[in-house]
Amino acid sequence: MKDIEIAQKVTPAPITEIAAKAGLSADEIDQYGSAKAKVKLPLPRKSTKRKLILVTSINPTPAGEGKSTVTIGLGDALTKIGKSTMIALREPSLGPVMGMKGGATGGGYSQVIPMEDINLHFTGDMHALTAANNTLAALIDNHIQQGNELGIDQRRIQWKRTLDINDRALRRIVIGLGGPTSGVPREDGFDITVASELMAILCLSENISDLKTRINRIVIGYTHDRQPVTVADLKVGGAITLLLKDALRPNLVQTLAHTPAMVHGGPFANIAHGCNSVLATQAGLNLADYTVTEAGFGADLGGEKFMDINVPAVGQAPDAVVIVATIRALKMHGGVALADLGTENVAALQQGAANLGHHIHAMQQYGVPVVVAINEFTADTEQEIQAVKDYCANLGVEAVLADVWGQGGAGATDLAKVVVKLADQPSEFKPLYAASDSIEAKVNAVVTKIYGGANVEYSGKAKRQLRSFVKYGWDNLPVCMAKTQYSLSDNPKLLGAPTGFTIKVREFVPKLGAGFIVALTGNVLTMPGLPKHPAALDMDITADGKISGLF
Template sequence: MLGWSIWCGSARRWKNRNRPLVTSVAEDDAPTKALGETQVTVASDIEIARAARKLPIQTVGEKLGIDADSLIPFGHDKAKISAGFIDRLKDRPDGKLILVTAINPTPAGEGKTTTTVGLGDGLNRIGKRAVICIREPSLGPCFGVKGGAAGGGYAQVVPMEEINLHFTGDFHAITSAHNLLSALIDNHVYWGNELGIDTRRITWRRVMDMNDRALREIVSSLGGVSNGYPRETGFDITVASEIMAILCLANDLADLEQRLGNIIIGYRRDKSPVFARDLKADGAMTVLLKEALQPNLVQTLENNPALVHGGPFANIAHGCNSVVATKTALKLSDYVVTEAGFGADLGAEKFFDIKCRKAGLTPSAVVLVATVRALKMNGGMAKEDLGQENVEAVRLGAANLARHLENLGKFGVPAVVAINHFVSDTQAEVDCVKAVATELGSEAVLCHHWAKGSAGIEELAHKVIQLAEKDSKFSTLYADELPLFTKVETIAREIYRAGAVTADKAVRQQLAEWEMQGYGHLPVCMAKTQYSFSTDPTLRGAPVGHGVHVREVRLSAGAGFVVAITGEIMTMPGLPRSPSSERIFLGQGGQIEGLF
């Protein structure tokens, strides 16, 4: 097997691939390598996905006992599962819930989604009834730098191009519902402001599903009296919308509508909150989201069922797929493999403390994904040297892995390490990772799912089953009744290993006001860089004693959590100097090229 890398301009996002080899006559524009005397083509993710032999989506549904009438098809290879069918599953027992998380991401790559898909295929391969639950990709990263979120190599969900682009329109529905509320706020003010909204204290912004730094801070309603009252506002990316979080945490349409009505859009002069229901917005917003709440059914390259639904970012939101999708999958299978975004300090912590707390879920096992290459970068090795053996760099970088394993232990869920294999890995480096895991009472399993699909991850599948059969001792990190800032401090000290945890006086006063208004029991959603345990994205490894400063807090009363924004994290990302969109185009025959 050969490895190759894609360096995405100056954005410092380096995607290395264990590219599977497809023996073929190479086309003029296809990347080729010589292996012995055989000329081979190095297949890209999109080429592998395009060559997939997909089953009709009704056939995929039959594997889970979903009749054709309970599917709402979007073409031949994707469908939504109807709310009526989901409602009939309530009395069924639940399967086992498996979380896939990772070390802090680096330009060397970790492969969390790929491992999630591969593990689901691996469990099915050894005769288990398993379903994959992952998030929908945002257009922002697809055209920016991070890329899509459908897996890679021979561990993908398909149709890859459609999943990474418009898919079934869920994100567009969320964007429309969010901006309907925005329009209703300004319209209410324009027609007399009967609710007495203080236009200086409107907190509800607008959203779009694209990176655009120019829209972070804007002034709206310019141009004269007929355009309304000018005010400062701005845009967030759709995945940071509270409505995205609400859709992913709601149990059904009634719960969705209630949560939408609980959204606080701003305050009056006396600082009393104004809710979306006060504007009579919740009904129309629910109508726009009616179909979006229903989970999307697709398949892996090996024709196993996957639910792809919801897509909040883990660095600015709670980073998990929808509760509806997860609970539906648990009723339909013996094992559900789901992921949480970015490193375990963000995604896993929020999965446990927000999603599991709110939805009453009890995870049975955790898979912590790492690569030798990423550990070497955490150990101080330069990206251009990663192909060289350096056991000492692995050992130093493994402190990041060890920290995540220690943190996961605080939630009482057994964990196993998945080493996502790259061809540059040496046996000594792999042995070093295994030794670290063993020292911490866990185990590390070498996985080849990228190149071999389910056949390359059987060992991990068996290990996960062993862990899942143990009695779960799951518990959240902090209690509901703790003060909000104490919850922030608990996460910062217990998970990030911070020293000083600070916030401006205005932030502390805001938290105290929310506690007086009855929101003190809510969990905290930390908005923090994904690249480090600290708030400094350049500080790799396992730093201790660093400072965490909370510069802003936002109340997501509908979703049911408080967002604490730290460092330089942005709720509207920008595009890099050389965005991926520069390399995305329609090729011969109208096929999409450049997605990854």
């Protein structure tokens, strides 16, 4: 049975019941229909134990890892063994939904529902972000058209327009054509909405006041004498903030097993910071004894960014880290072709397990206990499963088999018990670098300690930017690495656990509102393209409104 068919067979409990289960009264939510709600701000505080569990993974492959599925299954399993639990996830972007990856609501019997709504327009957060982003873009160009009092150099505007769909044709465009009444011609471009700074700001803001402060700090470009221009200089911070007043509030939904889930914010982890909103995570911590959250892509991207960017904003480090791996993906990291993954190959599995081992070591550097979740597939053999368990045992880490796709929470109770045990252990979180370190030192720390690389090479442009950041006083910010998700290196074809490689930083993008500096590496793109066979080709809707082909 397909994921959407499983989801459509379950009737969501009224969202008021889910809210009550989470400890929220009817007055503390605003309903969006019968199965969705937004939580009012400020967040209530009702939990006392407050355990935070981070789910991350190995480097993704076309074989699939199922990180969201494990996150949801683990949340249901914790509920099943009697723990008060909340799940916190990112909102899906229409880019992957209509493209290649599909939705982001889990799979099988570990899903959040209503999956069609969540994967499509949900509560309108993505549209609000897109509108706010493009309103700011329009105001910038209008300022230039109306006399350019700030002296903005249209060649150095860094604020791009956005669209929440993969559209390669919009990566680089020319606007303002059509004569004097149609604006000032200049080169522009689009990012996908989930890569925008406003998305990052929304996910890191504590309240409306913080949201407005961060928006005012956004650097939209530079003057002719290369001085930064901010939203505060344009005096439009209030207008942009009000467009996001409802989008800032976390969304409450449920799993198939009716475990409460906050689904809010959706930055990509390969080109942004890859974590759901701080408010969603804090809502879980304020309401439940255990909050299970995930970070996008592998531990080298979302996992590292959660630790170095999100932890200071959330105000709490994870009490345990779950690294998701599949036998299929590990064999692919060991050199097995996609078509041959159904055949037992312990030797290739052991070779590919080095990728898992690298991520275990990377997460352990933060001083937090780690467990490996083997997300079970039907073709996995006993010998292959045991090989992964033995490999992890040699590293001093337990690996637990979880059948969350086929059994939901019932298939992850063993994992849940290990997570509870680890979360109760004393640990001392250690950040990867100090805020006072130079940007070069921070990048080097991520590359050498998390990726396993040997060197960092900067383009001439990146070197010039580094000097200007020191002059502007921006060098105390954390770094957000934009890198391919498929490899520990910046070469997507270099699988497994490569060593001795050099990461090439081609450009930096200061995102002062978000509070970090983005380092663009390799050929990573901030506006993806659609594949040859986009998922949209397989989608349909019947006359009575039943959706098919969504996954």
